[in-house]
Amino acid sequence: MGLTLYQRDDCHLCDQALAALAAARAPAFASVFIDGDPELEARYGQRVPVLRADADARELDWPFDAAAVRRWLAG
Structure with missing residues (x-):
């Protein structure tokens, strides 16, 4: 599954999203x-x-945590 994380420079929420993705082992x-x-x-x-699945264009908007990422990836 191809994934894209849309983010901004100097974005503390984006840093938190990266940590959630790492914790979820995305x-x-x-x-x-x-x-x-x-x-x-x-x-x-x-x-x-925003995390986007390239294949089907599903998007996961902030806020999310590792558990939400795992559920979304399974989804």
């Missing part, structure tokens, strides 16, 4: 920083961090 994912991309900022600006 598979490898791409990190996309939305700063400076008008389309991504419009879509994700107030929602980051």
Whole structure:
């Protein structure tokens, strides 16, 4: 499953999301920083961090913890 984490530079919530993903032992994912991309900022600006499954476009919005990530990945 391809995963993408949408985030911002200098985002403490994004740091917490990275910790939750590590605790959940999530598979490898791409990190996309939305700063400076008008389309991504419009879509994700107030929602980051957001984890997206590339195959089916499911998204997991913040806030989430390791247990929520595991449930979402199984989902």
